[in-house]
Amino acid sequence: MGTYLQSGHFISATFENLESEFLQMALYVVLTISLREIESAKSKQLDKAEEVDRKPKGRILV
Secondary structure (H helix, E strand, C coil), X not given: CHHHHCCHHHHHHHHHHHHHHHXXXXXXXXXXXXXXXXXXXXXXXXXXXXXXXXXXXXXXXC
16 A cells, blocks of 8 residues: 555556536636625625625524
């Protein structure tokens, strides 16, 4: 196992996997930002207060 961990195949496979994961995450971020920019129906407005932003009213439960 030690020989394999030091081999070029292991290092190559590891970096290919890391590159793939990095590219997937970058694509996810870019797509999320683009959906936010076109104001998806589920996106909140950043500059306006909405119903979900209000403070909950405190009440004592007995």
